[in-house]
Amino acid sequence: MVNTQRGRGALTRKLFRDMHRSAMQFVAIVLLCALGTWVFSGLEGTWRMLEVSAETYFAQANLADFWINLPGATKADVDNVRNQPGVLDVQSRYTAEFDTPDYGEDASLKVLAYADAARINVPLVRTGAALTQDDLRGILLDEEFAKAHGIRVGDTLKLRQNTLTRVFTVRALVLSAEQVITAKDVMPDPLAYGYAIVNKAALNGFPVNELIVTLQPGVDAAQAEARIQALLPQALIITQETHPVVQRMRSEVTMFRNMTYVFPVLAFAVAAMIVLTTLTRMIENQRSQIGTLKALGYGPNRIRTHYVNYAFVPSLGGALLGQLVGHYTLPDMLYAMEVNHFIIPERIRPPIAFTEWGMTALMVALSIFICLAAYRRAEKEEAAALLRPKPPKAGSRVLLERWKGFWGKLNFNTKMIVRGVARNKGRTAVAMVGLLCCNALIICAMGLQDSMQASVGDYYRGTVGYSLRADLDTDAGTLESYQNRVDAQAVEGVMETQVSLRYAGGSRAVLMSVLSDGQQLMRLGANNALIALPTDGIAISRKLSEVTGLATGDSVAIWLPGDDTGIPMTIRAVYPVNIGQTVYMGKAVWDGLRKGAFTPTGLLLESPTALAVHQLEQAREVAAFKDPEAQYTLTMSVLDSTTAVFSLMYAAALGLAFVICYNMGLINFTERTRDYATLKVLGYHQKEIRGLMMWENNIVTLIGAGLGIVPGILLTRVVLDAIGSESTVFIANVTFVTILTATAITSVFSVLIEWMITRKVRTLDMVEALKSVE
Amino acid sequence: MSYITFDQVSKVYGTGETAVRAADQVTFGIEQGELCVVLGPSGAGKTTVLNLLGGMDKATGGTIRVGDKTITGMRSPQLTDYRRLDVGFVFQFYNLMPNLTALENVELARQVSPKALEPADVLAQVGLAHRLNNFPAQLSGGEQQRVSIARALCKNPALLLCDEPTGALDSKTGAQVLELLTRVCKEYKTTVVIITHNASIAQMGNRIIRMRSGTVVENTVNDHPVKVEDIAW
Numbered sequence A: 001m002v003n004t005q006r007g008r009g010a011l012t013r014k015l016f017r018d019m020h021r022s023a024m025q026f027v028a029i030v031l032l033c034a035l036g037t038w039v040f041s042g043l044e045g046t047w048r049m050l051e052v053s054a055e056t057y058f059a060q061a062n063l064a065d066f067w068i069n070l071p072g073a074t075k076a077d078v079d080n081v082r083n084q085p086g087v088l089d090v091q092s093r094y095t096a097e098f099d100t101p102d103y104g105e106d107a108s109l110k111v112l113a114y115a116d117a118a119r120i121n122v123p124l125v126r127t128g129a130a131l132t133q134d135d136l137r138g139i140l141l142d143e144e145f146a147k148a149h150g151i152r153v154g155d156t157l158k159l160r161q162n163t164l165t166r167v168f169t170v171r172a173l174v175l176s177a178e179q180v181i182t183a184k185d186v187m188p189d190p191l192a193y194g195y196a197i198v199n200k201a202a203l204n205g206f207p208v209n210e211l212i213v214t215l216q217p218g219v220d221a222a223q224a225e226a227r228i229q230a231l232l233p234q235a236l237i238i239t240q241e242t243h244p245v246v247q248r249m250r251s252e253v254t255m256f257r258n259m260t261y262v263f264p265v266l267a268f269a270v271a272a273m274i275v276l277t278t279l280t281r282m283i284e285n286q287r288s289q290i291g292t293l294k295a296l297g298y299g300p301n302r303i304r305t306h307y308v309n310y311a312f313v314p315s316l317g318g319a320l321l322g323q324l325v326g327h328y329t330l331p332d333m334l335y336a337m338e339v340n341h342f343i344i345p346e347r348i349r350p351p352i353a354f355t356e357w358g359m360t361a362l363m364v365a366l367s368i369f370i371c372l373a374a375y376r377r378a379e380k381e382e383a384a385a386l387l388r389p390k391p392p393k394a395g396s397r398v399l400l401e402r403w404k405g406f407w408g409k410l411n412f413n414t415k416m417i418v419r420g421v422a423r424n425k426g427r428t429a430v431a432m433v434g435l436l437c438c439n440a441l442i443i444c445a446m447g448l449q450d451s452m453q454a455s456v457g458d459y460y461r462g463t464v465g466y467s468l469r470a471d472l473d474t475d476a477g478t479l480e481s482y483q484n485r486v487d488a489q490a491v492e493g494v495m496e497t498q499v500s501l502r503y504a505g506g507s508r509a510v511l512m513s514v515l516s517d518g519q520q521l522m523r524l525g526a527n528n529a530l531i532a533l534p535t536d537g538i539a540i541s542r543k544l545s546e547v548t549g550l551a552t553g554d555s556v557a558i559w560l561p562g563d564d565t566g567i568p569m570t571i572r573a574v575y576p577v578n579i580g581q582t583v584y585m586g587k588a589v590w591d592g593l594r595k596g597a598f599t600p601t602g603l604l605l606e607s608p609t610a611l612a613v614h615q616l617e618q619a620r621e622v623a624a625f626k627d628p629e630a631q632y633t634l635t636m637s638v639l640d641s642t643t644a645v646f647s648l649m650y651a652a653a654l655g656l657a658f659v660i661c662y663n664m665g666l667i668n669f670t671e672r673t674r675d676y677a678t679l680k681v682l683g684y685h686q687k688e689i690r691g692l693m694m695w696e697n698n699i700v701t702l703i704g705a706g707l708g709i710v711p712g713i714l715l716t717r718v719v720l721d722a723i724g725s726e727s728t729v730f731i732a733n734v735t736f737v738t739i740l741t742a743t744a745i746t747s748v749f750s751v752l753i754e755w756m757i758t759r760k761v762r763t764l765d766m767v768e769a770l771k772s773v774e
Numbered sequence B: 001m002s003y004i005t006f007d008q009v010s011k012v013y014g015t016g017e018t019a020v021r022a023a024d025q026v027t028f029g030i031e032q033g034e035l036c037v038v039l040g041p042s043g044a045g046k047t048t049v050l051n052l053l054g055g056m057d058k059a060t061g062g063t064i065r066v067g068d069k070t071i072t073g074m075r076s077p078q079l080t081d082y083r084r085l086d087v088g089f090v091f092q093f094y095n096l097m098p099n100l101t102a103l104e105n106v107e108l109a110r111q112v113s114p115k116a117l118e119p120a121d122v123l124a125q126v127g128l129a130h131r132l133n134n135f136p137a138q139l140s141g142g143e144q145q146r147v148s149i150a151r152a153l154c155k156n157p158a159l160l161l162c163d164e165p166t167g168a169l170d171s172k173t174g175a176q177v178l179e180l181l182t183r184v185c186k187e188y189k190t191t192v193v194i195i196t197h198n199a200s201i202a203q204m205g206n207r208i209i210r211m212r213s214g215t216v217v218e219n220t221v222n223d224h225p226v227k228v229e230d231i232a233w
C-alpha cells in the first residue's frame, strides 16, 4: 500500500516535470484547447445573450402574435376574432403616422391609439407614469425620439395629420417591444421618426384599423392565422415571422447564431488537429520511458493512466479556461456590437449552455482519444523494443524527381528542402492545413465584407437607376402632373402598397411595387439590364422567391388591403434584385384590374435640377427624399456594425495561425536538431542554415496558403447563406485583392514566426545535439 | 612548435558545486600529416578535447593553435569558417542526413567548401562508387561510416577528426574504415586524429596520446605504426 502511494507520487512528479520540460508544447495544448472553446463559448454566449434579452423583453411586453391590418374593423370583428379557438386576447387600435411640426418639417411619429388600456404590446415606462383610461390629453412618447429632441415629461407635443392637429402632454417616456428597432427605412433616425401611444378616445373620429392578437400558449400559429384569414378575408395578417421589426430582431439573432456555428467549429477542428500532432509526438518521444516503466514492473493500467493525464490535465484545463473566459468576457464585449440599433431595455446573461459544456467535453474527450491511440501503438511493442531507439525515417525519392529535366535544374538546397518536406509528410501536412485554414478564415472574413458591399452596391448603384426618390403622402397628384411640373431628365412614378400574397404553401405580407411599363429607372433584369414588366402577370424579387419557394409559372393571389377577394395572378419572372421581398407589377396590369387610379407613392427622378428639388421640398405631399448613394452608405453602415464581429474572427484566425505555426515550427526544429547540428559542424554559417529553414517554410506556406483560397471562397458562400437576411440576397463575391491580401497576411505571419524559430540555430549546441542517438 | 598545439587548455562544464573539469590544463602537440590516436577510459575528456580542436566548443582557458591560426581566440563566425575550410568531422553515429542519398550527403560538404573535391570521386575512393544513389537507411553501418568519411574528406580538410569512428561497427568493417583513414592520411597528407577505447587500435598511429581524468598522461611518437590488417582485435 505504502509502496503504491510512493510510486504514484513519483509518476505524478514525472508528469509535472515532463510538463515543465516540454512547457512550450503543453502550453500549446492548453492554449489550443482554450482557443477552440473560447471562440465557441464566447460567440454562443453572445447570441444567447442577445436572444434571451430580446425574448425576455418581448415576453414582458406581451408581444402580439398577429397584427391584423383591417381598416374599419367593427366591434363584431373584434369579438369574432376573440372567439376563434386558440385566441387568447384581442385589442383594437388605430395606428397611423402623424407629423410633429414643432420638431421639424420631416419629423413624424407612428401613433398607436389603443381603444382600451394596453394589454398587448405593453409599453415599458422609463420615466413618468402610464396613461390612465380617461386621459384624453396624455401621450406616451418614444424615449429615443424624446432624447433626440430634448423632450421631457410634462412637455406638450403637437400631432398633425393633413389638416387636423391635436396637442398632447407627455406623460411618460417609454420603450415599446414592437418597436425594438424604429426605422422608417434601414437605419433608425430618432430625430426624424419615433412612436407614441395615446388613448383612442383622444383621437375621436378616427376608425379602428388594426387588431392585435395574442394566442394561447402552444397553439399552432399557422392554423390560427388561417382561421382568422377565413373569418376576415379582407384582413392583412402580419405574424411575428413577417412583422418587419420583430423579424429583424430575430434574424439578427439567427445571423449571430449561424456565425457561431461556422467559425468556432472550424477553429475547434484546427485546434483539435494540432493537439493531435503535438500529443502524438510527445508520446512517441516517451517511448523509451514507457519501456523503462514496463521494465520496472509498472502495470499497464498505471502507465496508461499516467499518459492519459498528459492529455487530460492540459486539455481539461485549457478547454474549461477557454469556455469560462469566453462565456464571461466575449458577450460583454460583443453584445453592444450585436445589439447595434436595437433598443433593448435590459441585458440578460444567459446561463452556460449545454452546447458549451458539450464542446469542452468534446475537446477533452478528443484529446484523450488521441493520446490513447498514440499510446496504444507504443504499448504494443515489447519493453525491450521500446528501449531501443526508433530507427530514423528513411529518405526516399520524391515524385518530382521523375521529372528529370526539372529536378536537374533545381539547386542543391531546393532539392534538399523538397526531400525534407516529403519525408515529414504528416507534419508538413498539418502545417499546411493550419495555414490553409488560417488563409481560408481570413479570406472568408474579408470576402464577407466584399460580398455584402457588392450585393448592396449592385442594388443601389446598379438596379436603381434614379438619382433621387421623393416619397409622397396619400394626397399625391397624378404622375402626369409631376412629369409636367418637375424639371428633371426623367420623372417616373412608383406605387407601393403592402399586400398579402397568398399561395399554395401559405401567405405573406409583402410590398407590391407598381411601375410604368416603359420605365427606365429600375433596371430589374440580369446584369442590371432594363427589362419589360410582364403584361399578363407579375414578377417577384429573388429574395421573395427564396423565402416562399415560388418560381416562374406559379399561381398566386394578391389581396389588396381592405379587399375581400384576392386577385389571381401568375408569376412570369423572378428578377435578380438583391434587396426586398417585392412583387413587381406593370401599370397596364394594374389598370386592367380596375382597383383604382395609379397614384404614385414615390417619384423616381433622374438628375433633377436644384430648383425642382427645392420645389418638391416645399410641396406638402412630399414626405421624404431618398438618395440611393446615401441609402447604400446607410445600409453598409448597418451591415458594418454587424460585421464588426468578424474582426473577432480575424483575431481568432491569426491567433490560431500563430499557435499552429509556432508549434509546428518548434516540433520541426526539435526533430531536426541533429540535421541542423550536422550542418553547423560541416561549417554552414548560421545565416545559411536559417536561410534553408526559411526556404522550406516559405514553400510550405505558399502551398498551404494557396490551398486555402478555394476553401476560403466556399466558406464565404456557406457563411453568406447562413447569415442571409430576410430582405437582402448576398451573393458571394471574393475579390482578387482580398485573396491576395489574405494570402499575404497569412504568409507574412508564417514567415515572421519561422524567423523567430530560426533564431534558435544561434544557440544550438552542436556537441549536445550530436552526443547520442535519441 | 608543432602543427597542432594545446597549451594549458581547460574546459569546465557548469559552475560552483556541480562544475566538471572535463579538460584540465591539457598540453600536447601533434605534427602535420600525422595519424594520431587518442586513448583513454570513458569520461577521460577525449571527446571534449576533440571538440575543442574542431571548433565545436569553446575552451574555458588556455590556447589552441592549428598552423598559424589561434582557435581559442576566434569568435563564432570565424569558428564556422574554420570548420568549413580546415576541419573534417567523423562521428561514431555517422550523422548522415537521412533524406539525402550518399552522393548528396557528400555534396552537402561541397556546398560550403571552395576547395572541395568531386563528391563522386571521393565516394569512389572510399569504395562506394556503386552506392551513390542510396539513402543512408539503405546502407550498412560500415558503408554509412564511409559516406561520413567521404563527406569529411570532400572538403579536402587539413584536419580530419574522428570520434570513435569504429564504435558502432563490427571488427571487420571497423578495420576497413581504419584502413581507409590511414590511406587518407598518407595520400592526402591530412592530419588525422582518431579517438578510440580500443588500445590495440592505438598501434596503427604515428602518435599515441593517453588521457585520464581530463589530463594528458602520455604523448608518445610511434615510429613503427602497425598496419591495420596486422592488428590483433
Ligand SMILES: Nc1ncnc2c1ncn2[C@@H]1O[C@H](COP(=O)(O)OP(=O)(O)OP(=O)(O)O)[C@@H](O)[C@H]1O
Pocket: B013, B014, B020, B021, B022, B040, B041, B042, B043, B044, B045, B046, B047, B048, B049, B197
Ligand atoms: N555538457 C556537459 N556538462 C557537464 N559535464 C560534461 C558535459 N559533457 C561532458 N561532461 C563531462 O566531462 C567529462 C569528459 O567527457 P568526454 O565526453 O570528453 O569523455 P570521453 O573521454 O569522450 O568519454 P567516452 O569515452 O565515454 O566518450 C565527463 O566526466 C563528462 O561527464
Ligand SMILES: [Mg+2]
Pocket: B046, B047, B048, B163
Ligand atoms: Mg567520447
